[in-house]
Amino acid sequence: MSPAQPAQIAGLYRYPVKGLSPEPLPSVALQAGQTFPADRRYAIENGPSGFDPQAPAWLAKSHYLMLMRNERLAGLQTHYEDSTHLLTIREGGQPAARGDLETAEGRAAIEAFFATNFAGELKGPPKVLSGGGHSFSDVARKVVSIINLGSVRAIENMVGLSVHPLRFRANLYVSTWPAWHEFELLGQTLAIGAARLKVVKRITRCAAINVDPETAVRDLEIPAALMRRLGHADCGVYAEVIAGGAIATGDDVTVSLSA
Numbered sequence: 001m002s003p004a005q006p007a008q009i010a011g012l013y014r015y016p017v018k019g020l021s022p023e024p025l026p027s028v029a030l031q032a033g034q035t036f037p038a039d040r041r042y043a044i045e046n047g048p049s050g051f052d053p054q055a056p057a058w059l060a061k062s063h064y065l066m067l068m069r070n071e072r073l074a075g076l077q078t079h080y081e082d083s084t085h086l087l088t089i090r091e092g093g094q095p096a097a098r099g100d101l102e103t104a105e106g107r108a109a110i111e112a113f114f115a116t117n118f119a120g121e122l123k124g125p126p127k128v129l130s131g132g133g134h135s136f137s138d139v140a141r142k143v144v145s146i147i148n149l150g151s152v153r154a155i156e157n158m159v160g161l162s163v164h165p166l167r168f169r170a171n172l173y174v175s176t177w178p179a180w181h182e183f184e185l186l187g188q189t190l191a192i193g194a195a196r197l198k199v200v201k202r203i204t205r206c207a208a209i210n211v212d213p214e215t216a217v218r219d220l221e222i223p224a225a226l227m228r229r230l231g232h233a234d235c236g237v238y239a240e241v242i243a244g245g246a247i248a249t250g251d252d253v254t255v256s257l258s259a
Contacts, residue, residue: 006252009192010149011173012036013166016080017087017101018043018136019066019073022166022213023080027248030195030241035135035142036171038082042101043136044114046070047123056131058140064129065114067169067208070121075216089113101128143238144197145170146182151235154179158225166213167222168205168236174253182237191256194245203236 013022014036028036045051049063067073077090085102087110088095097113100106107128114126135142147170156163165173174182185199205223212219223233 006254007174007176009172009247009249009251009253010175011165012247012249013169013171013173014039015169016041017078018061018064019070020076020078020089021074022169027246029244029246030144030197031244032241033142034133034241035137036144038080039171040136041130041134042087043129044110045124045127045129046121047125049129051129051131053129053131053134056134058137061136061138064136065118065121065126067211068206070118071211071216071218072118072121073216074211074213091117101130139201139238141200141238141240143200143240144172145203145236145238146172146174146197146199147236148177148179148182149173149175150177150179150181155222155225155235158229159220159222161220163220163222164213167209167211169208170236172247183234185237185255189242189256190239191254192245192247192251194243195241195247196243196245196256197239198242199237199239201238202234203238205233205235209235 012025012028014025015022016038018040044065045063046065049059051059065073075091079088085100086098087101088098090096097109099109110128111126137143147165147168149165152163152165183202188199190197190199207223209222210218210220226233
């Protein structure tokens with residue numbers, strides 16, 4: 001791919017509660033050193049983890065409800081309102097629970113839903129966790145996750161089936177890159193308008209991507225297919241925001257030559 005040929009943003013998503021449904025965004029204002037606003041701001045603790053909201057520190061995702069192990073989470077439709085901190089959970093299209101995640105009463109309403117509906121999957125009482133600006137990411141740094149749709153198409157060819165891009169739970173989906181081009185960008189800086197994102201790490205995939213985001217069925221074995229065909233289970237990259245700016249679906253994505 002020619003360095004002068006831009007790719008485009010095909011989709012932007014955030015995940016306010018780790019493991020719950022994605023929220024599409026038409027645009028987002030990025031800040032240096034931060035994730036997407038409210039991305040992975042909350043998590044549902046699965047048994048006592050030792051997480052301290054006053055001194056938030058990264059913990060492995062095994063401490064939380066997560067798609068890698070709790071695929072039924074994909075069957076919930078959730079929406080988070082920034083202004084009110086209100087999380088609404090729907091199941092089968094019907095309202096199931098709602099609560100302000102910044103109040104004890106609101107958190108208790110959400111916790112009661114998971115205590116009742118995920119009882120067989122819990123290692124202890126579920127608890128809504130928040131650490132202010134902490135991100136419950138799979139990595140210990142504040143990053144934006146990027147998926148190349150060309151790589152998703154390559155995976156479809158490997159497994160012989162359609163693969164929904166939202167299986168990969170990325171923040172930013174990019175079109176027109178050749179398959180696996182994202183791996184060539186490690187250490188480079190992407191320019192999207194005024195924003196600059198430095199690509200810092202490949203994403204090693206876990207069993208979460210085996211879960212169909214529309215049916216909540218664990219129906220594929222994508223990491224195993226990647227290992228057989230490529231010798232690794234990587235797809236997508238993490239990037240750190242090093243200069244802020246507004247980005248939107250349809251924006252060009254180029255490699256910055258001046259970073």
